[in-house]
Amino acid sequence: MGDKIDTKPLVLDIDGTFLRTDILFECFWAALGKDPIRALKVSFLNLKQPARLKAELAEIANLRTDLLPVEPEVAQLAEQAKSEGREVILASASHQPLVEQLARDHDLSPRVFASDGQTNLKGDRKAAALVETFGAQGFDYAGNAPVDRAIWSKSDHAIVVGDTASARQIEARGQSLTRIKGGWGMGDVLRSFRPHQWVKNVLLLLPMIAGHAFDMPTLVAALLGIVAFSAAASSIYLVNDLLDLEADRLHVKKKNRPFASGAVPIQTGMLCFVLLSSIALGVAAALSWTFLGVVAFYMAMSLAYSLKLKRMRWIDIAVLASLYTLRVVAGATATGIYISGYLLVFIFPVFLALGCVKRLTELTLATTDERLPGRGYGRPDRPDLLNVAALGVIAALVAFFLYSFTEQAIGLYKTRWLIWVAEIPLAWWLIRMVSLGWHGKQDYDPIVFAMKDKRGIGLILMTLAIMFYAAGLWQTWFGAL
Structure with a gap:
């Protein structure tokens, strides 16, 4: 970048540049999760007032900026600039308290440029604020969108994240430029x-x-x-x-x-x-x-x-x-x-048991006794989940057995006692799923796990094969006696 810019501050846009996300949309979804009605009301009433919208959503969201994903190459440039003794400043249209918080999280300059609830610091407004503070060509600037062209034109060195068209325009006028791929696939x-x-x-x-x-x-x-x-x-x-x-x-x-x-x-x-x-x-x-x-x-x-x-x-x-x-x-x-209603009475407890297996797996694989993030369970709940899963298995097997006495079963299955035989591999599969969840030997989703579990698939196919034989389907399809 040359010796002449070694002492100039490095100014970073946030959304899509320093961060691989957008703080406004982060706030919207965080607010929606905490207070859906208020979040939607605030968004609707302030659509034409972006600065106020950002401030009100930020208040509801209580966003953890330390968890927001950072663009690695931009973060590396920031660390290099800091090591050279340069000031690294965040300049964003995001709400000022969040920008200040993000700067603290990453040990950047406490001096920031941001929206204040009344003025949306974007494009020409951001360019004017930076020029007023540092002078034209008195800073380097990293951005990612056409709206940043007004700022790049006033900067000494331009850093462009992902915006190919703007990068070409900057190159055409002979300005010093660093490209960072960015983007998504x-x-x-x-x-x-x-x-x-x-x-x-x-x-x-x-x-x-x-x-x-x-x-x-x-x-x-x-x-x-x-x-x-x-x-x-x-x-x-x-x-x-x-x-x-x-x-x-x-x-x-x-x-x-x-x-x-x-x-x-x-x-x-x-x-x-x-x-x-x-x-x-x-x-x-x-x-x-x-x-x-x-x-x-x-x-x-x-x-x-x-x-x-x-x-x-x-x-x-x-x-x-x-x-x-x-x-x-x-x-x-x-x-x-x-x-048949019995089919639904059978299906519901099966998935009630598998729902418990899902939580059992998460809790078994958890590293602490604290409640799971975004869930209401902690490791002490494992015995209760196991009990409910066991009740689900028993209820499903009872419903399966009772189904064999319905008119539909009598009409479909020529050899009804084989339905009871089919219940053996079915019971084995259900008990096995619960056991694997209890010992943390499953994926976090038991249904997806079941579709990849060769032994479990074998048990399900065995169940179906016995039932098809009981219905006479093998004889119909293959002429077997």
Whole structure:
């Protein structure tokens, strides 16, 4: 950069430059998680007053700036400048107390430039403030967006994060320039959809399997239902991750999620939410209005879970079980297949048990007895969770046994006593899942774990094979006697 600028201050923009995130959107989602009604009211009333909006959201959010993800290359430049004895200053349109707090977190200059609740310090306003303090070409400036062009033009050395068009413009006028790649990739955006979670939606096939309806129109309807539910689930996962930013950053594994790590901008996540929701509701409406209602109800319940219910002990597990059960109802609605009430009575306690397994796994792998971030459980709750999981297993097995005496079972299964035999590998699978959760030998999501667990898959396939034989399906398909 040359000796002539060694003593000049290095001024850093924050959003998308020093940080791999945007403080305004961080405040919005943190506020939404703490007080949804007030956050939405403040946002609506102050849309045209950005400085006031930032101040009021910051008050609700109580944001932990020390957890916000930093752009490594910019942080490295800041450390190098500090080692050279230069002042490193934050200049941002974000709310001033948060900017001051961030400067303290990273041992930067206490002198900052920021919005004060009345003036939004952005673009030309920021440029004027810096020139008034340091003079034209009296500072180096790092930014990331076209709005920073007014400031780069007044700086001595320009540092551009990700904004290729602005970098070319700066080069064209012969100004000293440092480029930093920044930005985000589609791979990380796709990862934020959690596509590995889509395997849960195979539950929509359960009514088809239970009703032995293996024709092509039924399969197509079920697969379209899976597409709708996958898009709906991903849209809510986005919301969940945006609401859980602080908790995720405190988690040993979840801190690497796309939004928590800053790999994907919050604004991109919000746009993807709109896109995925539209796909989910559009495909659902194409199938039937009833199925659309089920998908909309699922999304509303999932949103309520993300906003509030997941922080309520025991209620969170009941809601999780209900959301899984709703997938089975959705499968029946999409295909038009009648499902026995016993199937739902069987499914709900199964997922109640697996919900307990999810919390057991998290608590077993926790390193302290403190309550899980964003959850209502601590390690002392493990015995109670184990008891509820055991009750869920027993209730599921009893419902499965009682189903064998229903008219539907009598009509579908020629050799009914084999249904009782099928209960043995099923019971083995359920007990094994609970045991693995108790000993912390699972993934954090038992359903995703189950889809990758070879021994568990073998037990499920054994259960299905016995039931298909009891129904005479093997004989029909393969001509066996």
